[in-house]
Amino acid sequence: xxxxxxxxxxxxxxxxxxxxxxxxxxxxxxxxxxxxxxxxxxxxxxxxxxxxxxxxxxxxxxxxxxxxxxxxxxxxxxxxxxxxxxxxxxxxxxxxxxxxxxxxxxxxxxxxxxxxxxxxxxxxxxxxxxxxxxxxxxxxxxxxxxxxxxxxxxxxxxxxxxxxxxxxxxxxxxxxxxxxxxxxxxxxxxxxxxxxxxxxxxxxxxxxxxxxxxxxxxxxxxxxxxxxxxxxxxxxxxxxxxxxxxx
Amino acid sequence: xxxxxxxxxxxxxxxxxxxxxxxxxxxxxxxxxxxxxxxxxxxxxxxxxxxxxxxxxxxxxxxxxxxxxxxxxxxxxxxxxxxxxxxxxxxxxxxxxxxxxxxxxxxxxxxxxxxxxxxxxxxxxxxxxxxxxxxxxxxxxxxxxxxxxxxxxxxxxxxxxxxxxxxxxxxxxxxxxxxxxxxxxxxxxxxxxxxxxxxxxxxxxxxxxxxxxxxxxxxxxxxxxxxxxxxxxxxxxxxxxxxxxxxxxxxxxxxxxxxxxxxxxxxxxxxxxxxxxxxxxxxxxxxxxxxxxxxxxxxxxxxxxxxxxxxxxxxxxxxxxxxxxxxxxxxxxxxxxxxxxxxxxxxxxxxxxxxxxxxxxxxxxxx
Numbered sequence: 001x002x003x004x005x006x007x008x009x010x011x012x013x014x015x016x017x018x019x020x021x022x023x024x025x026x027x028x029x030x031x032x033x034x035x036x037x038x039x040x041x042x043x044x045x046x047x048x049x050x051x052x053x054x055x056x057x058x059x060x061x062x063x064x065x066x067x068x069x070x071x072x073x074x075x076x077x078x079x080x081x082x083x084x085x086x087x088x089x090x091x092x093x094x095x096x097x098x099x100x101x102x103x104x105x106x107x108x109x110x111x112x113x114x115x116x117x118x119x120x121x122x123x124x125x126x127x128x129x130x131x132x133x134x135x136x137x138x139x140x141x142x143x144x145x146x147x148x149x150x151x152x153x154x155x156x157x158x159x160x161x162x163x164x165x166x167x168x169x170x171x172x173x174x175x176x177x178x179x180x181x182x183x184x185x186x187x188x189x190x191x192x193x194x195x196x197x198x199x200x201x202x203x204x205x206x207x208x209x210x211x212x213x214x215x216x217x218x219x220x221x222x223x224x225x226x227x228x229x230x231x232x233x234x235x236x237x238x239x240x241x242x243x244x245x246x247x
Numbered sequence: 248x249x250x251x252x253x254x255x256x257x258x259x260x261x262x263x264x265x266x267x268x269x270x271x272x273x274x275x276x277x278x279x280x281x282x283x284x285x286x287x288x289x290x291x292x293x294x295x296x297x298x299x300x301x302x303x304x305x306x307x308x309x310x311x312x313x314x315x316x317x318x319x320x321x322x323x324x325x326x327x328x329x330x331x332x333x334x335x336x337x338x339x340x341x342x343x344x345x346x347x348x349x350x351x352x353x354x355x356x357x358x359x360x361x362x363x364x365x366x367x368x369x370x371x372x373x374x375x376x377x378x379x380x381x382x383x384x385x386x387x388x389x390x391x392x393x394x395x396x397x398x399x400x401x402x403x404x405x406x407x408x409x410x411x412x413x414x415x416x417x418x419x420x421x422x423x424x425x426x427x428x429x430x431x432x433x434x435x436x437x438x439x440x441x442x443x444x445x446x447x448x449x450x451x452x453x454x455x456x457x458x459x460x461x462x463x464x465x466x467x468x469x470x471x472x473x474x475x476x477x478x479x480x481x482x483x484x485x486x487x488x489x490x491x492x493x494x495x496x497x498x499x500x501x502x503x504x505x506x507x508x509x510x511x512x513x514x515x516x517x518x519x520x521x522x523x524x525x526x527x528x529x530x531x532x533x534x535x536x537x538x539x540x541x542x543x544x545x546x547x548x549x550x551x552x553x554x555x556x557x558x559x560x561x562x563x564x565x566x567x568x569x570x571x572x573x574x575x576x577x578x579x580x581x582x583x584x585x586x587x588x589x590x591x592x593x594x595x596x597x598x599x600x601x602x603x604x605x606x607x608x609x610x611x612x613x614x
Contacts, residue, residue, distance in 0.1 A: 055510050081516045092511035096529050105525060106515035
């Protein structure tokens with residue numbers, strides 16, 4: 001079997017002295033694998049994926065992303081960030097830049113790409129998320145669903161090997177969730193490695209190779225979506241599923 | 248249930264007009280009882296004050312530079328003082344026959360200032376162009392070349408000095424303020440402490456004492472034989488003073504930037520300085536435009552304090568013009584009104600410009 005693209009090895013993280021947010025996380029992610037992470041709030045799901053591009057620092061254990069171990073070494077962090085795209089719950093688009101400028105920023109300033117080339121690349125990504133006609137608008141002039149698709153396109157402009165989604169649809173109106181999920185399903189078809197914190201169980205069933213259930217900083221259960229939803233093994237997962245699928 | 252038929256209703260005009268000057272007065276000045284009452288009170292107040300001022304300032308005023316005419320009973324404002332003394336008020340102690348030099352130098356600088364306020368000047372050549380303009384200003388003012396008489400900086404004065412002091416201090420204070428504001432939020436304790444101490448120290452003392460220190464104490468610390476021109480020391484003093492206040496204003500803007508913006512920049516691989524330059528500062532500064540302009544305006548007027556270290560800028564030059572001349576000394580009010588008008592023209596322009604800048608930087612917020 002090929003070397004996993006992400007390796008968590010007995011990873012621990014604390015907020016302050018007493019809040020043990022991630023506890024002995026062991027997780028290997030294979031290249032091209034699509035993982036959905038779910039669990040109650042405060043269970044450490046977001047923190048887990050935010051460790052991957054070092055928005056959060058871990059204090060114990062090892063974390064290796066595409067052959068680079070994440071440490072205090074700034075160079076390693078920069079290296080990893082070039083390979084990892086991230087989509088946030090609150091979109092985090094830059095409101096003072098147009099959609100196109102949001103997308104070209106990183107290719108031009110980090111990738112040192114000429115403006116023309118960066119814009120061509122950006123437009124291609126906007127086509128991909130079906131929003132090319134909004135390129136000259138400012139983010140706040142768009143609907144939430146449109147903004148989130150722009151955010152996805154912006155992350156894709158890095159040509160990342162790995163995409164992280166931190167509750168990408170939680171801040172959206174119900175009728176906009178589908179347009180964002182559709183884009184994510186298409187990405188999944190193209191073989192990019194995806195880690196997605198979400199409670200969209202339909203998405204998990206359609207796309208994920210594996211569902212991870214977390215509680216209190218631990219990985220409680222992991223399984224294929226079919227197995228996980230139809231036949232959860234753990235009391236906590238059963239309880240959680242009954243709550244979110246209860247209606 | 249009966250079937251409903253749809254009939255379209257033709258558009259009609261509103262029963263009460265809301266357009267035109269009469270409607271505007273009715274709605275805005277006499278909209279309800281309180282509004283109407285306030286309008287009447289304010290109008291009455293204006294009626295009590297304005298006619299008398301108008302009579303004093305215009306109808307009964309003496310316009311000729313003749314101080315005897317001003318002393319006649321019943322004469323109002325004596326604008327003759329301005330006609331007589333405007334050269335000293337505007338140019339201070341600068342040699343009379345050479346006053347075309349500050350006029351030329353200041354005109355060029357003002358033209359550059361106005362130009363720099365417009366979009367067409369926001370290019371890479373702006374900074375070099377400013378260096379050229381400032382070099383030109385100092386060369387023409389100082390002279391000592393091409394047959395121009397040498398004029399020491401202690402004889403510079405009046406409006407040119409006011410404009411030069413405030414322009415230079417603003418241009419230097421702004422970048423310092425940005426760095427200090429970032430420094431106060433730095434993750435490195437040493438930098439944070441230095442910046443905090445600087446801001447608190449400067450904010451803790453009045454500008455007048457900063458100027459005193461720059462002028463009289465600073466030379467004590469210099470090695471013997473080294474002396475820095477008092478004008479330079481004063482510019483540094485004002486700059487450091489203004490920068491401390493501006494840094495706090497900018498820090499307020501920085502604090503309002505959501506953490507998600509910085510995280511998003513980080514995930515895109517931007518470095519610290521790239522993040523500040525492209526993401527954080529543009530948004531933070533856009534938020535504090537009115538406060539920064541507020542600082543600029545008060546800085547412009549604060550330059551009048553340099554009089555205490557014997558630099559006679561606009562306000563100082565007025566004192567110079569009148570105190571030395573017993574005949575005109577009683578007409579200070581008119582003199583002060585004159586320079587007040589000059590100050591107002593500059594400050595009001597800055598204030599209007601600030602509104603335009605706000606519109607420019609808030610484009611992304613328009614829905």
